[in-house]
Amino acid sequence: MNQSKTVAAALLAISLAACGGDNNHASPAPTDPTTPTLPTPETPAPETPTPETPTPEEPTPETPAPVAEVYIDESFDGLTALPAGWSAPAGNRGTVSVRDGSLIIDGRAHSSEMTAVVLPASLQALSNYRIDAQFTIESPNNATRWASVMYRTSGADNARPYDPYYQFAVRVTATASNGTEFAQRKNGQWLVTGTKAFSENIDPAKTYTATVIVHGNRVRQYLDNMLTHDMTLDEAMAKGGVGLQTTGAIMRVDSIKVTQQLTALPDVSKVIAVQDTGTPASMAPTLVQPMSAQTQLAGSGASNALFVIDSSLNLRSESGESLASLAHYFAQADRNTIPVLRIADSATVTALAQFARSNNDLGDVTLLSDNVELLASARRAIPAVRTAVDFSGVSILGNTTQDILQVVSATNRAKAKIAVLPAAMTNRTTVAHLQRLLLTPWAKSTATTPAAAAEVLTTGVNGVIAANAGVYSAVLKQLPANTLLRKPLVTGHRGMPGTTDENTLEGARAAVAAGADAVENDIYMTTDRHLVIMHDDTVTRTTNGTGRIEDMTLAQVKQLKTKPSGLSVPTLQEFFAEFKGRNVSHFIELKSTTAGIVPLLKEELEKAGVRDQVVAISFSGDQLNRMAETLPEISTGFLNSSADAGDVAVNLRNILNGTQLYSSTYNPSFAGLTQATMEAGKHRGTTFWPWTINTENDFYRFYSYGTHGITTDHAYWAKDFPVAISTAATASATIGSPFAAAVDLTTQVGTLSSAFSNQMVVLDGSPAHTVGSDGRVTFTAAGTATVLPGYTHKMGTGTYSYTIFAKPMTVQVGAQ
Known part of the structure; x- marks a missing residue:
């Protein structure tokens, strides 16, 4: 690292350290200014004598207020x-x-x-x-x-x-x-x-x-x-x-x-029903359109509108044009975009909090800034509001592990999930790493051509702040149904208990060998302060022993043998050592409610040096709050068993209530999660990690939905799935002859193979052509074409399938 980058990195680290974490677990849950307070009971009034009939000269008495019985x-x-x-x-x-x-x-x-x-x-x-x-x-x-x-x-x-x-x-x-x-x-x-x-x-x-x-x-x-x-x-x-x-x-x-109860309750605060691109692709990136006086949102496909807002709550373009007031924007009953508001100072946060206290719901608003502490203060003042950290102007960030951890740490300290990446980090490898660490990466793009837009889309980002959202929308509309621009991550639930004893090192190895991107395990603390892997709070079900695991020493735990194979109960450190430096994430479930487990996890992470591979998930609000206080740089997931309410807007409001409380991802029982809810949630930066999907058809279905992560006992179901596709940058085609691109496919377990594309998207501006049912393209005119070579894979019996695409390819079309 050169000296200027070292100095800049040090300044960034100081800024992040100043943010700190909030100690929420010892205090009441935050009160959102947009949340209604408990009204005073409608107390019965004392009986009032019937008024005499007024004379014509007397004023008519007011009708007595209704009396609550x-x-x-x-x-x-x-x-x-x-x-x-x-x-x-x-x-x-x-x-x-x-x-x-x-x-x-x-x-x-x-x-x-x-x-x-x-x-x-x-x-x-x-x-x-x-x-x-x-x-x-x-x-x-x-x-x-x-x-x-x-x-x-x-x-x-x-x-x-x-x-x-x-x-x-x-x-x-x-x-x-x-x-x-x-x-x-x-x-x-x-x-x-x-x-x-x-x-x-x-x-x-x-x-x-x-x-x-x-x-x-x-x-x-x-x-x-x-x-x-x-x-x-x-x-x-x-x-x-x-x-x-x-x-x-x-x-x-x-x-x-x-x-x-005499007084009716107000309508439920619902999220905005947003416009979309109409793409058939699964969980395609949300589009954010920066606003100006000339911007036409209708039909652009943008689901979010980006404004700059000042302390007077006036909305401006990024170049300073005056557009409207926030109050005027909120008064538009037919608006169908989510406001993304760029904030620059604490006075604006104070004004927004006051606006919220005046019965304005900011629960479907995203605040954007490059100032981590400002965003964290906004979340403290208005807990319902979302935040997003803008790293797009940070030129010192690259693709090292240190750079990735800085982005994760700053985003979590801002109580955000959305990170707007600089151009240097907008590549498939870094984007995928950030997604494994439960972040929601957005790109910032000035693309004006379909080819440039496709380059960004194929990185797998969750969203794009697009100077021209219409260009992106046009590309997305061309993609076939169940296109996956981002690979769903497969998490081995307790390893791979479908074949090997649960929560064992052998089970974790089996899951990773079958291609699991992550291994989920459950941790408890022994009496002599070691973290050990066990699902239940007792050892009776899974081992040859009995008793509470947190009443045991490490030596006693190591005497146990798992059922039925007689394996050892591992420590968390053994898991860390086994997979350190590999492309594997640890999904650590804080099953124990013991307060000391989070500080001990911090010690173990410092010892192991694997922060770039670790996230924490829990059903316990206390433990999630302790994580935010003690390990704010580690992302967390909110485990829950909520059911589908049958209404996407109600579902989404319930989801946001939970994820905003903990600044977390949403990790529900899969039976309560619908594709429509996930598609709506993506526009808010919410990511979905359902558990535990243990039937093949459900696994294939959620995979085809483009679900962010799937937890299963059977990670091997995905081992032969093609998950990456690459091609040469250029190719040639002959007028009148069907063309398919030679592609290299990589499976979930890393196996390489050669094939030909069986899907092809020809981008606008290419020569005239037709596309056959086999995915091959026949050009009918000469010129230079830009194409996206794709490959469709049928899962299981073929009921469910998905399509992946390579980066854009330039094809020179000429006569034979």
Whole structure:
């Protein structure tokens, strides 16, 4: 490294160090200025005497404000049995009692089947009410058990009593990603479409207030005044009763009040329905159009519009033209692009926060800057807003491991996922490395020709800030269905348990040999501070031993043998040593909730020197927050089990609520993820890493969707997939003769082979031609053509396929 680059790098490092990480895990979850606060209950007013009829000379009195009726107000004082009209369902697994001024719902008899209390049946005729329940959870069978407020319950005479209904559930480990839930029970099955972490785990010595406000087809759920879920309800469940229930724990209820809800809830804040290129390609890059007075967004294919914004919240072009105010832009009801706002100072952040507090939703806005600390401060002030770091002007960045880690570290410190790359880093190798580290790379391009646009697209970037989005849109529209410009990454779940004992070094080797891009493993900490690989918190299921792994020393763990093959339980350091320097990532799941595990992970990473190969994932909100505090340079993934809500906009809002809270990727159970949701999410820089896909057809389906990463027990399913294609830069063709390009294919496991392209995209400006069903091109005129040679691969039985493309090739077409 030369001296000027060394100095510049040092200055950048100082800037990054100044950013630091935020200690969120010891504080309440951030309050977003765009998030509604818990309204004051609509308290019944005292009775007002009927006014006398006014004389003609007297003014007409104002109509008295509607009075909210109190349906239930119960504190259980002096009671030894359930209040009149309350009931315990016949199917309860546990017991219900009233003692010492509290309702006691004891569900410890079963950890998955419920014990409930239902309030008077008269409530079943109601639609609009507010529930405030003061409660706590005691003596849980395990930390995942929960208590809930049920609402819109059906009658006791249904085939399944009280089913369907909704519930607001709170887990003992409320800081987990699914610590609070919005769930529907229907036909004996759960549909959980909203999850959110609370600021602390439930302490049995404290009392909490769960509030449910339901009106029409809308509901808001709060825990201790913190809004956890803002959802839409099924129109078919317009009325219903109220209940309380738990499973695997004691729910102690000190009071409950049910009040008429007179005021309608506002519509759910939804994300923008954006325009798109209309490309058939899977998860094609989003396009960002820098705005000017002459820019025509309609039909450009740009899903994002880039403005410069100042502290007066005026929007300008990057050359300084005045365009509009932010308020005017937001007032356009028909806008179909996401604003990307370039910010330059803290005064602008302050103004944006004030704008948000004035009931303007900034939850579908991206802030762009080259100032890491400014972006981090924006996220602290407005947690719902997205951020993107602009490295495009940083000329010192190249493609070394150090350069890549600087980009990852700065992006994570900015609480962002999007990194706008300099030209030097906009190449397939560096882009793929950043994607393995859970970043969302965007390119910046001034391309004016299809060939130049295709050069950028074939790097695999997730987005392009394009001076001319229309040029990119035209190329993307030419691509065939299921084109993959970026390779889905295959993650071996616990190694490759389809063939080898889970979470063993042998299993990890097998997964990598089968072509896995990453290996997922679960870590716990021994009593003598070593990180070891184990899925469960006990060793009973997977080894010949018994007991909690975190109650053991390393020596004791090393005495264990795995089932059925009798292999050793490895340490994380053994994993690091095995794959150091190889093109393999470690997806480390923080399964343990032990606070000390994250500082120990930091020590182990410093010892091993493998930060460029490591990401962390977790269901635990506490652990994700600890990662942000202790290891802010390491990317994280938000594991969850959220279900599909049946509405892309609702899905996306739920996803953004989770990923913004932790500045993370979205790592859901695959059954709750749809292609449409992923396609919408890509425009926000969200990447999707579903688990665990263990049927071949589902694997092929998600692969053809262009999913960012697929976690599976069977990494070998992809081992023979062609994943890279290359050609000569030039070729020649004869008028009237079918042309196919000679290509070199590389498979998932690195096997090389030669073939001919079976897909061909001829870019605009090329000589006249036809394309046959076999993908060969026949030119009918002479000239210079620019083509994208491609190769289509059919997976499995051929139901699912995908196409990959090489860089643009120049073809000279002449007579024979």
